Amino acid sequence: xxxxxxxxxxxxxxxxxxxxxxxxxxxxxxxxxxxxxxxxxxxxxxxxxxxxxxxxxxxxxxxxxxxxxxxxxxxxxxxxxxxxxxxxxxxxxxxxxxxxxxxxxxxxxxxxxxxxxxxxxxxxxxxxxxxxxxxxxxxxxxxxxxxxxxxxxxxxxxxxxxxxxxxxxxxxxxxxxxxxxxxxxxxxxxxxxxxxxxxxxxxxxxxxxxxxxxxxxxxxxxxxxxxxxxxxxxxxxxxxxxxxxxxxxxxxxxxxxxxxxxxxxxxxxxxxxxxxxxxxxxxxxxxxxxxxxxxxxxxxxxxxxxxxxxxxxxxxxxxxxxxxxxxxxxxxxxxxxxxxxxxxxxxxxxxxxxxxxxxxxxxxxxxxxxxxxxxxxxxxxxxxxxxxxxxxxxxxxxxxxxxxxxxxxxxxxxxxxxxxxxxxxxxxxxxxxxxxxxxxxxxxxxxxxxxxxxxxxxxxxxxxxxx
Amino acid sequence: xxxxxxxxxxxxxxxxxxxxxxxxxxxxxxxxxxxxxxxxxxxxxxxxxxxxxxxxxxxxxxxxxxxxxxxxxxxxxxxxxxxxxxxxxxxxxxxxxxxxxxxxxxxxxxxxxxxxxxxxxxxxxxxxxxxxxxxxxxxxxxxxxxxxxxxxxxxxxxxxxxxxxxxxxxxxxxxxxxxxxxxxxxxxxxxxxxxxxxxxxxxxxxxxxxxxxxxxxxxxxxxxxxxxxxxxxxxxxxxxxxxxxxxxxxxxxxxxxxxxxxxxxxxxxxxxxxxxxxxxxxxxxxxxxxxxxxxxxxxxxxxxxxxxxxxxxxxxxxxxxxxxxxxxxxxxxxxxxxxxxxxxxxxxxxxxxxxxxxxxxxxxxxxxxxxxxxxxxxxxxxxxxxxxxxxxxxxxxxxxxxxxxxxxxxxxxxxxxxxxxxxxxxxxxxxxxxxxxxxxxxxxxxxxxxxxxxxxxxxxxxxxxxxxxxxxxxxx
Numbered sequence: 001x002x003x004x005x006x007x008x009x010x011x012x013x014x015x016x017x018x019x020x021x022x023x024x025x026x027x028x029x030x031x032x033x034x035x036x037x038x039x040x041x042x043x044x045x046x047x048x049x050x051x052x053x054x055x056x057x058x059x060x061x062x063x064x065x066x067x068x069x070x071x072x073x074x075x076x077x078x079x080x081x082x083x084x085x086x087x088x089x090x091x092x093x094x095x096x097x098x099x100x101x102x103x104x105x106x107x108x109x110x111x112x113x114x115x116x117x118x119x120x121x122x123x124x125x126x127x128x129x130x131x132x133x134x135x136x137x138x139x140x141x142x143x144x145x146x147x148x149x150x151x152x153x154x155x156x157x158x159x160x161x162x163x164x165x166x167x168x169x170x171x172x173x174x175x176x177x178x179x180x181x182x183x184x185x186x187x188x189x190x191x192x193x194x195x196x197x198x199x200x201x202x203x204x205x206x207x208x209x210x211x212x213x214x215x216x217x218x219x220x221x222x223x224x225x226x227x228x229x230x231x232x233x234x235x236x237x238x239x240x241x242x243x244x245x246x247x248x249x250x251x252x253x254x255x256x257x258x259x260x261x262x263x264x265x266x267x268x269x270x271x272x273x274x275x276x277x278x279x280x281x282x283x284x285x286x287x288x289x290x291x292x293x294x295x296x297x298x299x300x301x302x303x304x305x306x307x308x309x310x311x312x313x314x315x316x317x318x319x320x321x322x323x324x325x326x327x328x329x330x331x332x333x334x335x336x337x338x339x340x341x342x343x344x345x346x347x348x349x350x351x352x353x354x355x356x357x358x359x360x361x362x363x364x365x366x367x368x369x370x371x372x373x374x375x376x377x378x379x380x381x382x383x384x385x386x387x388x389x390x391x392x393x394x395x396x397x398x399x400x401x402x403x404x405x406x407x408x409x410x411x412x413x414x415x416x417x418x419x420x421x422x423x424x425x426x427x428x429x430x431x432x433x434x435x436x437x438x439x440x441x442x443x444x445x446x447x448x449x450x451x452x453x454x455x456x457x458x459x460x461x462x463x464x465x466x467x
Numbered sequence: 468x469x470x471x472x473x474x475x476x477x478x479x480x481x482x483x484x485x486x487x488x489x490x491x492x493x494x495x496x497x498x499x500x501x502x503x504x505x506x507x508x509x510x511x512x513x514x515x516x517x518x519x520x521x522x523x524x525x526x527x528x529x530x531x532x533x534x535x536x537x538x539x540x541x542x543x544x545x546x547x548x549x550x551x552x553x554x555x556x557x558x559x560x561x562x563x564x565x566x567x568x569x570x571x572x573x574x575x576x577x578x579x580x581x582x583x584x585x586x587x588x589x590x591x592x593x594x595x596x597x598x599x600x601x602x603x604x605x606x607x608x609x610x611x612x613x614x615x616x617x618x619x620x621x622x623x624x625x626x627x628x629x630x631x632x633x634x635x636x637x638x639x640x641x642x643x644x645x646x647x648x649x650x651x652x653x654x655x656x657x658x659x660x661x662x663x664x665x666x667x668x669x670x671x672x673x674x675x676x677x678x679x680x681x682x683x684x685x686x687x688x689x690x691x692x693x694x695x696x697x698x699x700x701x702x703x704x705x706x707x708x709x710x711x712x713x714x715x716x717x718x719x720x721x722x723x724x725x726x727x728x729x730x731x732x733x734x735x736x737x738x739x740x741x742x743x744x745x746x747x748x749x750x751x752x753x754x755x756x757x758x759x760x761x762x763x764x765x766x767x768x769x770x771x772x773x774x775x776x777x778x779x780x781x782x783x784x785x786x787x788x789x790x791x792x793x794x795x796x797x798x799x800x801x802x803x804x805x806x807x808x809x810x811x812x813x814x815x816x817x818x819x820x821x822x823x824x825x826x827x828x829x830x831x832x833x834x835x836x837x838x839x840x841x842x843x844x845x846x847x848x849x850x851x852x853x854x855x856x857x858x859x860x861x862x863x864x865x866x867x868x869x870x871x872x873x874x875x876x877x878x879x880x881x882x883x884x885x886x887x888x889x890x891x892x893x894x895x896x897x898x899x900x901x902x903x904x905x906x907x908x909x910x911x912x913x914x915x916x917x918x919x920x921x922x923x924x925x926x927x928x929x930x931x932x933x934x935x936x937x938x939x940x941x942x943x
Contacts (some may be wrong), residue, residue, distance in 0.1 A: 066514045079513065086507045086516060185514040191743035220520045221745050298743055301546050304557020305511045309609065324550055347548070347738035356740060 008148025020057030052098020105140025117229020135165030158406025167432020178415030182217030233447025239273030257426030300343025489517030511555030536571030561588035630694035713745035776805035832866030
């Protein structure tokens with residue numbers, strides 16, 4: 001029993017040192033606590049130890065990353081019974097490295113949402129407060145790691161879907177530079193923004209996982225050939241870095257507690273020797289609007305394949321058009337339908353120039369502005385989310401939902417690396433800080449995050465029940 | 468002529484690359500068992516991504532170069548969105564905003580037909596209905612083998628001035644496709660598909676009708692027929708002062724008519740946008756030039772060279788350059804016979820009776836050396852041309868040496884004049900009436916006597932000699 005308690009806190013690097021298998025412990029923990037957390041959609045009952053460097057390390061995979069022979073639903077009714085005929089590149093890589101996939105974690109349907117409330121099956125609960133959301137869309141992965149059911153997890157991040165739930169659950173979430181991790185087998189939400197990344201208990205594990213999952217993939221033409229060792233700067237001294245934060249962070253919409261934590265964070269950085277300076281980033285206010293034109297446009301096209309013809313659920317009616325309409329309206333959720341409709345509208349011939357084309361231009365503008373910041377600074381920091389984990393069912397207005405992504409979206413629009421790092425609590429709920437770096441400076445972002453992490457006490461939500 | 472048709476074509480060419488456009492499934496799926504050449508990518512499984520084939524670009528560049536196009540160093544793929552069961556992803560990957568090539572032309576009968584653009588895209592699958600027609604079918608099957616087969620779409624300017632010219636354009640296009648080896652160009656097998664836009668100008672009134680799109684023409688003949696029909700239909704409407712509707716019509720094989728499919732007002736909005744899964748394609752100048760340098764001699768160039776180099780007529784050269792295979796075989800034969808004109812004659816009058824230009828000439832029984840032997844025997848007067856034709860046929864069929872055939876069958880011309888005289892005298896004796904008629908001026912009867920001798924000797928005598936002797940004996 002001692003081993004099981006210990007297991008919930010274990011990291012990849014610790015298991016590597018210990019050389020033991022924790023598959024059984026993971027399965028037991030899932031069976032014991034996931035009825036309350038609800039992180040998993042599918043549990044891999046056949047989970048077994050695999051050979052490899054990371055043999056015996058249990059990991060979870062977000063349920064929008066396909067796993068051969070293991071149901072992949074995207075938390076959508078339309079794929080409720082879909083068994084993929086192939087493994088995603090990242091899945092193949094983690095299996096080859098010896099990780100065991102314990103199950104597939106909950107998400108907002110097709111990763112569209114920020115609370116995992118839009119899952120078609122159930123809401124995932126925040127391990128710190130079961131009445132609150134775990135964040136989203138990778139809420140299941142973040143909650144599974146934070147509650148110690150698995151050692152690490154994979155998520156996907158299109159507008160903050162790794163970083164925001166990591167922040168809400170008090171774990172580390174890393175979105176790599178676009179193109180470093182293959183998207184082959186990631187069920188596309190917005191292809192030009194999607195990126196797979198790790199959710200872990202500490203920065204070192206994120207770097208270790210990045211070394212496993214990254215790399216050029218001949219099956220994904222948007223991947224790049226870069227041989228990065230993500231652990232390279234983990235022990236480096238970052239006391240002399242130059243850091244910027246946008247003034248706009250303290251604008252409307254930010255929770256007082258979060259703002260205060262961010263102030264603390266800045267003081268903390270200065271104490272560590274960093275030069276911190278505020279910058280004007282007026283374009284930030286256009287980031288959300290830009291994102292919510294480009295992402296739905298790609299959604300409207302990416303989700304066309306879910307038509308009930310070849311796979312997935314078909315709600316048949318008399319006639320082809322009727323079958324299409326019925327299948328999609330019965331088996332896709334309201335948020336997904338809303339985005340398909342927005343995207344169909346902004347791509348239509350009459351509005352293409354006014355919306356999609358313009359949004360592309362603004363995206364380039366924001367990217368350029370961010371690149372220019374990096375001429376003078378090493379990193380840009382913000383809170384990961386303007387708020388902490390909210391109550392389940394509390395937010396009804398989709399616009400408020402969308403605005404929550406304000407700090408995370410710029411990294412997706414410009415393709416840069418960004419990490420969310422736990423930095424204390426506000427009213428008992430975890431607060432995450434975001435560090436963004438230059439394109440392909442992923443190892444430096446991880447190194448700097450590790451440099452900070454060393455001074456922050458590690459706390460787990462389950463300390464109480466273990467006593 | 469008061470009415471003039473204005474025709475533009477949109478042609479889809481299946482490229483016979485090894486793999487499909489965006490995955491490694493085979494591209495040649497003709498007559499394969501349904502759904503046997505498919506993978507997660509070409510069936511649009513969740514999460515699968517397209518990776519463009521380099522080979523497809525090589526083929527596309529060759530085609531664009533053969534059609535004198537400007538080839539762009541920057542091109543890009545876009546998505547064309549629409550729902551149909553044969554389209555697994557719900558969109559087709561195509562090049563809408565930035566095509567591979569633009570501004571080309573094809574020379575046709577001394578006139579330039581401008582090529583507006585050539586772009587690369589993927590083919591869709593096939594539906595197999597449970598009944599003859601889609602409306603009667605209770606259910607349909609989807610065969611996804613064809614999904615992702617690379618296509619080049621060629622769009623011409625409306626430079627074509629008659630249905631016949633449209634057919635000729637397509638025939639020449641097929642010839643070029645086969646010359647450069649990028650496609651079989653078989654319309655019947657769907658490797659070449661053509662839609663046409665036609666409008667008509669009333670030169671008297673100075674007005675032009677709306678454009679009508681014609682589809683479903685799956686042979687060269689039907690393209691011509693459908694456009695002829697459509698031209699007549701539009702002219703008739705214009706004569707009657709009726710408005711020609713902007714619409715899409717399909718050629719109906721059974722009624723030999725075009726039938727309205729949909730009006731342009733119901734046209735789809737395809738919501739084109741850049742394909743985010745494929746970065747823009749950047750081709751270097753060197754790469755384009757390298758591919759272009761592999762462009763073989765094209766039909767027009769070969770034709771001119773044949774006329775000049777071998778002293779052939781336009782007609783002869785045209786036939787001999789129909790296909791690369793035929794032209795190559797001809798040149799191989801000439802290199803042995805050293806007699807282009809005679810070789811050309813034998814190709815045109817004999818060889819092409821037995822083969823088509825698309826055959827594999829390397830595998831023929833008759834070899835270039837056989838032509839030379841045959842020509843030598845004719846030249847030396849050892850066999851007559853008629854005998855030579857029979858020998859040719861036998862060599863063609865069996866591959867047996869012509870000289871051997873002549874020797875074994877004793878087909879050599881018999882020079883003995885007394886034998887010819889003897890046969891002729893017998894014929895004269897047996898046919899006094901014909902002799903009389905000849906002497907009375909019916910000189911055409913000479914052939915009867917000559918033919919008699921040829922028959923009796925099985926053609927082994929020199930017909931010129933028979934002629935000479937017959938004339939002498941008959942006038943005696």
